[in-house]
Amino acid sequence: MGNFADVLIDEGKRKNSVLVVGLDPDINFFPDVLLENVDTSSNESIANAIYEFNKIIIDAVANHVIAVKPQLAYYEVYGSYGIKALEKTISYARSKELIVINDAKRGDIGSTSTAYARAFLGNGTISGDMVTVNPFLGSDGYMPFIDVAKEHNKGLFILLKTSNPSSYEIQDLKLENGKLLYFKMAEQIEELASKTVGINNYSFIGAVVGATYPEEAQKIRKTLPHSIFLVPGFGIQGGKAEDLGVFFDENGIGALISSSRGVIFSYMNQNEDWKKTTETDMCRHITEAAIKAKEQINEVRFNKVI
């Protein structure tokens, strides 16, 4: 029986893309044209600008990416109006047949995780198709996400080895038996993933593995063959295209590569006067950046040396 990993794989084939674009709408990087009539002391006004920005991004990338990944913090900071912008963004992305991955990194005690899981994977207004989950509270913190994902035929990505510089501090701790913490966790996730595979032999229980750590990814790929990886950190954060091969299986599937600032703010690289960028120029730069990233990734995932 098919699961959400099959949806990801089918969509990836249909679009010939495993690129995910992060929707991190930092208004400091918006061109003037989007801020012209914005009252920056009003959450409502800013939230409207965020939705306009996201619509431009979604239109620019929809044919070239498999999913969009709203980063919750950038919406929460504007309170209920920010969440309203998120709701509208999710609806708009779905109308363009995009998968929505809420990058929320939630995780709590069981009863609270169930509420979070319903918020992000249920039928609610901020529910997408997948969510990122923080495992620090242990299995009773992430099992509710797995249960709700299963119920709604959706999916999740558990944080395993994150892309940021200090991720080693906890995730790479060496345990009594000589194993690193992320490796032990990978074994635990594999226990669950191997029992929940779909048609393509992948589970709806995925893992976050940063593009900035290809050596670690190579080990995790072998330990966790039934999980799709969500791979942030490609581009601005330092993850290089040529290092991405290890994240994929021998068929060039099994990972989604996420880029945020490198795509959505690509017009900033074009000239010093980026604040004057027009909407059409924004759209063009963003489309070009998405196509380039997609092609770089495809080059590596299909020509990888096993």
Added chain:
Amino acid sequence: MGNFADVLIDEGKRKNSVLVVGLDPDINFFPDVLLENVDTSSNESIANAIYEFNKIIIDAVANHVIAVKPQLAYYEVYGSYGIKALEKTISYARSKELIVINDAKRGDIGSTSTAYARAFLGNGTISGDMVTVNPFLGSDGYMPFIDVAKEHNKGLFILLKTSNPSSYEIQDLKLENGKLLYFKMAEQIEELASKTVGINNYSFIGAVVGATYPEEAQKIRKTLPHSIFLVPGFGIQGGKAEDLGVFFDENGIGALISSSRGVIFSYMNQNEDWKKTTETDMCRHITEAAIKAKEQINEVRFNKVI
């Protein structure tokens, strides 16, 4: 110079209470009277009922608790209307001179954590006085919360040993050097806390230590003498009053004890027909439960055997 730990300590003395009440508004546990005119298919309608519920709780406990602790999941599940209810709840709690601790358990890569920190500790509509922070991404995930807290003279609690049954899975992992993970983290937090103490020798960088783990708490208290503990899990989750002594210092300060369901749904214990509870009876039961919890805690914290 005073910091937010001093505010907590002063408020605790003024009210003779270190009790925190969690605002986890699960509508399944609301009495009929609060749901009479509610359309359960409408987020807006449910969110209004949640705000009414929270107002009753706040009125019932304001004289007996130091802070309220909204649990974000229960608001997010109703999307932007849920967050609107949170905003109104925070305003109402502040109008009653209560400290607001957002139990959000956020944590992300640096730039995103900065956005979360501004959302919860800045001047925004969902900003309270303190926030709970998940340290799984390492120091560049939690430092932005410390920076923003410092800037706004607010505070945070970093998850260290959570109250849930499976918290041992990651938090109690034994490291190469024989230390447990939470213990190593406690040492790291102490590095930061010892350098940021206020008048009472406590830092605004606190830690979450579950009431269900008094043995662990005793060790953490010694290792981390400059952090206030936020102690969830008292009551329904299994944490016992007689075990709480170890969470406090020799002066009976240094910890806030949090109870959620045991107080806010206390009318459910009164009889099988709790659905018929009136608003005044709700209020009475909740007030009584808060006073009882406060007194149980005071008994232990002031009469502890050192």
